[in-house]
Amino acid sequence: MNNLVIGQFVPGSGILYRMDPRTKILMTIVYVFLLVFANSWPTYLWAAIFLLAALILTKQGLGLYWRGIKPILWLILFTVVLQLLFSGGTPVLFQWGAIKVTQPGLINAFYVIVRFVLIVLMSTILTITTPPTAIASAIESLLKPLKAIKVPVAELALMLSIALRFVPLLMGETDKIMKAQKSRGMSLSTGSLIKRAKAVIPLLVPLFVGALQRALDLANAMEVRGFESAEGRTRYRELSYGRDDVLAFIAIAVFAVGFLALSFIK
Amino acid sequence: MTDAITIKNLNYGYPEQGELFKDFNFSVQEGEWLAIVGHNGSGKSTLSKLVLGLLDFDKGEIDVFGQRLSEDTLASIRAQVGMVFQNPDNQFVGATVADDVAFGLENRQVPSKEMPAKIEAALQQVGMEAYAEREPHTLSGGQKQRVALASILALKPRVIILDEATAMLDPEGKQAVMATLKELKARYQDQLTLIMITHDMEEAALADRVAVINDGQLVFDEQPETLFLKGKQLEELGLAQPFAMALQSALGVTPATYRTKQELATWLSTLKA
Amino acid sequence: MVINIEGLDFAYGAGKQTVPVLKNINLNFPEGEITAIIGQTGSGKSTLVQQLNVLLKPTAGEVHIGDHVVTSKTKEKALTPIRAEVGMVFQFPESQLFAPTVLEDVMYGPKNFGATEEEAKQAAEEALAKVGFDASLFEQSPFNLSGGQMRRVALAGVLAMNPQTMVFDEPAAGLDPQGQAELLDLLKTLRDEGKTIVLISHQMEQVLALADQVVVMKDGQVAAHEPVEELFARPQAWFADQHLDLPETIAFQKQMEKQGFTFEHLAKTVDNLAEQLAGQLDPAALADQSTVQKQTGGSQHE
Numbered sequence: 001m002n003n004l005v006i007g008q009f010v011p012g013s014g015i016l017y018r019m020d021p022r023t024k025i026l027m028t029i030v031y032v033f034l035l036v037f038a039n040s041w042p043t044y045l046w047a048a049i050f051l052l053a054a055l056i057l058t059k060q061g062l063g064l065y066w067r068g069i070k071p072i073l074w075l076i077l078f079t080v081v082l083q084l085l086f087s088g089g090t091p092v093l094f095q096w097g098a099i100k101v102t103q104p105g106l107i108n109a110f111y112v113i114v115r116f117v118l119i120v121l122m123s124t125i126l127t128i129t130t131p132p133t134a135i136a137s138a139i140e141s142l143l144k145p146l147k148a149i150k151v152p153v154a155e156l157a158l159m160l161s162i163a164l165r166f167v168p169l170l171m172g173e174t175d176k177i178m179k180a181q182k183s184r185g186m187s188l189s190t191g192s193l194i195k196r197a198k199a200v201i202p203l204l205v206p207l208f209v210g211a212l213q214r215a216l217d218l219a220n221a222m223e224v225r226g227f228e229s230a231e232g233r234t235r236y237r238e239l240s241y242g243r244d245d246v247l248a249f250i251a252i253a254v255f256a257v258g259f260l261a262l263s264f265i266k
Numbered sequence: 267m268t269d270a271i272t273i274k275n276l277n278y279g280y281p282e283q284g285e286l287f288k289d290f291n292f293s294v295q296e297g298e299w300l301a302i303v304g305h306n307g308s309g310k311s312t313l314s315k316l317v318l319g320l321l322d323f324d325k326g327e328i329d330v331f332g333q334r335l336s337e338d339t340l341a342s343i344r345a346q347v348g349m350v351f352q353n354p355d356n357q358f359v360g361a362t363v364a365d366d367v368a369f370g371l372e373n374r375q376v377p378s379k380e381m382p383a384k385i386e387a388a389l390q391q392v393g394m395e396a397y398a399e400r401e402p403h404t405l406s407g408g409q410k411q412r413v414a415l416a417s418i419l420a421l422k423p424r425v426i427i428l429d430e431a432t433a434m435l436d437p438e439g440k441q442a443v444m445a446t447l448k449e450l451k452a453r454y455q456d457q458l459t460l461i462m463i464t465h466d467m468e469e470a471a472l473a474d475r476v477a478v479i480n481d482g483q484l485v486f487d488e489q490p491e492t493l494f495l496k497g498k499q500l501e502e503l504g505l506a507q508p509f510a511m512a513l514q515s516a517l518g519v520t521p522a523t524y525r526t527k528q529e530l531a532t533w534l535s536t537l538k539a
Numbered sequence: 540m541v542i543n544i545e546g547l548d549f550a551y552g553a554g555k556q557t558v559p560v561l562k563n564i565n566l567n568f569p570e571g572e573i574t575a576i577i578g579q580t581g582s583g584k585s586t587l588v589q590q591l592n593v594l595l596k597p598t599a600g601e602v603h604i605g606d607h608v609v610t611s612k613t614k615e616k617a618l619t620p621i622r623a624e625v626g627m628v629f630q631f632p633e634s635q636l637f638a639p640t641v642l643e644d645v646m647y648g649p650k651n652f653g654a655t656e657e658e659a660k661q662a663a664e665e666a667l668a669k670v671g672f673d674a675s676l677f678e679q680s681p682f683n684l685s686g687g688q689m690r691r692v693a694l695a696g697v698l699a700m701n702p703q704t705m706v707f708d709e710p711a712a713g714l715d716p717q718g719q720a721e722l723l724d725l726l727k728t729l730r731d732e733g734k735t736i737v738l739i740s741h742q743m744e745q746v747l748a749l750a751d752q753v754v755v756m757k758d759g760q761v762a763a764h765e766p767v768e769e770l771f772a773r774p775q776a777w778f779a780d781q782h783l784d785l786p787e788t789i790a791f792q793k794q795m796e797k798q799g800f801t802f803e804h805l806a807k808t809v810d811n812l813a814e815q816l817a818g819q820l821d822p823a824a825l826a827d828q829s830t831v832q833k834q835t836g837g838s839q840h841e
Contacts (some may be wrong), residue, residue, distance in 0.1 A: 185651025204635035217356035225370035236368030516813030
């Protein structure tokens with residue numbers, strides 16, 4: 001029912017599923033960071049090869065990723081048009097009034113598409129192979145040093161994982177309240193802007209009231225099961241680096257060295 | 267037998283609605299299966315929240331296995347009393363079934379290595395072991411409530427309170443939860459005290475003892491077999507009569523002992539003209 | 540107003556990823572009658588009734604609601620007026636309350652469908668009176684009410700639009716026996732006023748007490764559609780197949796039939812069952828046996 005692939009976990013069995021979520025997050029960050037410095041077709045090609053290898057290792061069909069890209073095609077197209085129209089340089093390939101398309105603009109636009117797609121796909125790989133809770137505990141683990149400056153990392157991570165757990169529930173609730181108010185004649189698509197803003201109130205108030213009730217109930221259920229503080233709890237899903245993670249770190253290191261070398265060759 | 271829960275001279279009122287319990291006394295024995303019934307707003311659910319320290323009362327004493335309920339004993343009391351709430355969605359803490367059962371174990375600082383076996387064992391007791399990696403929104407209401415039960419069983423409680431735990435379920439879910447409870451009771455016998463808050467008389471019939479609460483007062487406190495004989499009096503309290511009783515009173519029979527549907531059918535057959 | 544469903548298919552999603560929910564549904568909902576829709580959770584009941592209120596449009600086939608015809612191509616704009624004619628009470632409808640006062644909440648629907656402030660107020664007051672809601676609470680915040688009271692306000696919110704047809708999805712869920720009885724009375728009153736009612740229920744007692752027609756859904760298809768008397772005359776095994784319970788009176792009646800009793804009518808109430816049974820019992824033995832039981836005072840339930 002939900003066509004959005006980005007941010008969705010899809011169970012599977014590839015090597016990427018066995019890796020520690022922290023490794024995957026770090027890899028994604030390094031990859032995206034390096035892409036910012038991509039400046040030539042060899043660098044892009046190298047990045048694309050690395051991505052393709054990762055894609056294959058997830059053992060998911062490419063169709064899944066295509067569905068991940070599809071909803072944001074319009075966004076990509078929009079960025080490309082902006083790039084095309086508003087970059088200067090010579091030679092000019094096409095001119096119509098104030099609008100002109102130049103060769104550097106065309107190349108730039110192409111690079112923008114590639115960069116965009118590569119970043120989106122890399123993040124999609126992360127979320128497809130990693131359950132939200134694993135991402136939450138990985139973030140907690142990675143942010144642990146911040147405890148030294150009194151950041152409540154454990155609390156934040158628990159809040160994040162509970163919030164993630166309630167997303168599908170709140171979506172269902174929104175749908176139900178929307179339908180209930182629609183059947184009482186609510187219309188969000190007509191009238192002035194102020195009228196439309198006001199029309200949202202019958203939707204928002206029940207949502208907030210419902211969420212608040214849920215929060216109170218959940219707090220009770222947590223307390224009864226002995227919850228006192230997010231600190232000092234043990235973990236069912238302990239994170240631990242394994243052989244696959246070592247391989248991954250080697251892979252990203254090779255990628256990084258190669259990438260930097262290629263970007264200097266230019 | 268020892269008392270699992272003793273309530274003495276309890277006074278409690280909602281901030282805006284005045285007094286609910288006034289000098290309320292009640293006790294639950296270890297190992298019994300107790301049903302607390304009453305119409306909505308009778309105070310039956312409030313009582314369970316008071317016992318677990320989820321609400322603060324004004325005056326009186328609550329003892330759980332000899333421990334007086336206070337700030338200091340709260341954690342220890344909650345370690346012995348588990349509770350399943352009404353709404354299946356609002357008590358699911360974990361992202362998957364296994365994670366939800368793990369939540370209480372994590373709070374108790376159970377070492378990670380010991381958790382999988384405990385989770386598996388708890389899920390087996392409610393027949394949900396095949397669903398360990400499922401996410402809550404893929405489960406039915408009855409399945410979620412059984413997971414809630416497993417989450418509590420993993421903590422090895424001495425008392426389990428079910429606060430209208432079947433009220434939001436469809437008949438199939440209700441039956442599955444009740445069947446699970448029967449199994450648990452048969453398995454643990456006197457080691458487990460079950461308190462079931464409900465307004466469903468067919469559920470209450472499974473208990474050893476039924477307490478009827480109305481406006482914060484204990485109206486009846488007896489075995490279901492004798493309670494059900496009160497028939498019309500139950501209806502006046504906003505409760506339903508069990509079917510077999512309603513049919514007998516429609517036949518003009520005032521039985522001296524309670525008959526189940528099956529027993530009634532057998533009895534009527536012997537009277538066939 | 541006649542409601543007809545002809546050759547309806549419905550699937551969620553689009554393109555390759557569709558999830559079929561309803562298949563080849565043909566139904567009519569007779570005017571002024573209560574049609575109950577029953578079936579296991581997930582059999583498509585809720586999806587089906589959302590077609591009546593056009594919250595969902597058919598993937599194929601047609602839904603006729605009075606003079607309106609809804610197909611997959613009907614524009615969103617054309618749907619709103621239809622919603623005024625079919626009121627929809629969702630499961631746990633109290634979750635839709637939002638206004639600062641009870642009265643304002645109930646006025647929301649009528650105002651959306653073009654009533655003036657005065658008209659809406661009058662409609663709201665009438666609707667609240669109909670659900671037995673005390674006038675002294677009209678200016679209260681709906682969030683300070685008890686669960687049962689909130690349910691009534693939510694019901695009034697739909698009643699106030701005065702729809703000719705009303706759909707109820709498990710309206711008695713979570714209510715105590717008294718609350719349930721009051722709700723059944725309300726549905727009967729509405730039917731007696733000539734409204735067409737569609738009722739989704741898991742509670743066979745309610746279905747037996749209220750319904751004129753019953754639709755049984757199974758796996759997105761209509762497994763049966765017939766008058767309530769015919770349905771419950773079906774053998775017990777058929778209900779087990781549908782994962783449905785029998786109402787207690789009917790189950791008991793069928794059990795007694797096995798033991799040689801005969802019944803002229805389907806026992807719709809406990810009283811009627813008792814009446815039909817009494818004629819076949821030995822009156823002297825009945826009185827006698829009850830005394831014998833008193834003396835022995837059985838203890839078999841310990």
